[in-house]
Amino acid sequence: MMIFLKDKLIKIFFNSVVNLPTPINLTIFWNFGSLLGLCLIIQLLSGIFLTMHYTAHTDYSFMSIVHIMQDVNYGWLVRLIHMNGASMFFISVYCHIGRGIYYGSYKFKMVWFMGVLILFMMMGTAFVGYVLPWGQMSFWGATVITNLLSAIPVYGQMLVEWLWGGFSVSNSTLNRFYTFHFLMPFILLLLVIIHLFYLHNSGSNNPLGVKSNFYMIKFHSYFTFKDLVGFMLLIYFLMYIVLECPNLLGDSENFLMANPMVTPLHIQPEWYFLFAYTILRSIPNKFGGVLSLGLSVLIIIIFLFIDLSKFQNMVYYPINQLYYWSFIMNIILLTWLGMQPVENPFIYLGQISTFYYFIYYFLSILMKLYWDILL
Incomplete structure (x- = not known):
């Protein structure tokens, strides 16, 4: 029995790792x-x-x-x-x-x-x-x-x-x-x-x-x-x-x-939570801030419902690439703002960056749909 299990595990390992077909x-x-x-x-x-x-x-x-x-x-x-x-x-x-x-x-x-x-x-x-x-x-x-x-x-x-x-x-x-x-x-x-x-x-x-x-x-x-x-x-x-x-x-x-x-x-969290912390404190309402905090991470699940474009990645969409990298820079800005005191102009910058963070996901869908219609 033990020998059978050992052979089975070795076979699974080889099929799932060693012999795994990879692009x-x-x-x-x-x-x-x-x-x-x-x-x-x-x-x-x-x-x-x-x-x-x-x-x-x-x-x-x-x-x-x-x-x-x-x-x-x-x-x-x-x-x-x-x-x-x-x-x-x-x-x-x-x-x-x-x-x-x-x-x-x-x-x-x-x-x-x-x-x-x-x-x-x-x-x-x-x-x-x-x-x-x-x-x-x-x-x-x-x-x-x-x-x-x-x-x-x-x-x-x-x-x-x-x-x-x-x-x-x-x-x-x-x-x-x-x-x-x-x-x-x-x-x-x-x-x-x-x-x-x-x-x-x-x-x-x-x-x-x-x-x-x-x-x-x-x-x-x-x-x-x-x-x-x-x-x-x-x-x-x-x-x-x-x-x-x-x-x-x-x-x-x-x-x-x-x-x-x-x-x-x-008071601030570790650096890897700072972008979400900035989003939290950018919303004046407490419940709205907590909801935005959760959505800042949960929103990436929205991609599960995207199946619009003929080609899924951004290699074929130059404008989407520029938009994507501006989004990355926005996340870096949110992280930096999380380290700053809660005062102006950091509050205004945080609110603008928060709006841009959430709107990115919806505009990227529209941009992909636009390119699909052209293609």
Whole structure:
């Protein structure tokens, strides 16, 4: 029985990885999928090692991080890899999604849908993980973001208190977030496996945007070596940040232990949430802001209902390319605005950028439809 299962697993591995028919014209932009797998493995392993020394308690969490950094052998390395690995994870996933939008990968509907679920799970995992060091920004970030649930009519305040485990962010909240942060990556791993299952069933997209059974080669060895080059580059950049500028992507407020009696001058999340945070604070109405925050991520699911153009990607639509890159620049602007104080002219700029962010998705559909009519 064991021999049969072993042979079956080997056969599945060869059919799904080694002998997988892959378009020959895939570029370096298709490397980000495998890089995300590497980031997930790095985060899982480093996170498991960190849990061996971390204490989930409001009185000891901050000092347990100090203990990991100063007293545990190579604890500083594991902690900095985990901390900066999250940034590498989000850089890779944003590039992965950007490539998917540009080249029309959303035509594989189940693959895209699972990808959206993975993004939501990633963001949830990163948010609860950011609270665990129990620094000033961790505490106040958790307070502000969880309080957004109170905007939900009727049951909002009850949901907030249930999440907190009391009437404020406290030890119960920290314990719950620690549990969530430990469990959610394994759910994320399951979603990734399902994502890959649908991808292998539908086949990969390619820069031409036209599915064909011709010009296909085996995944191994051409693409495995290509992915290995990407692995080496990602590990190089990650280790460079860890060893040369480990706090480049962090917030200095988190070097202070959480104090409920002292509010930071400017509360902001990690850089990879700043575009959504700018959208949140650009809407004067609280419920409207929370709704816009959720839609800023959920809106990419709209591509599942787009099947208008004869060619799915933007290679054939020069005006769409210009529009796409202006959209990317707008996201970068939203990220920068999230770091600025809530005052003019940053408020006006944020509102204009928020409007442009949402209108892009609808105008891009109309532009594709226009080109289809001409073609």
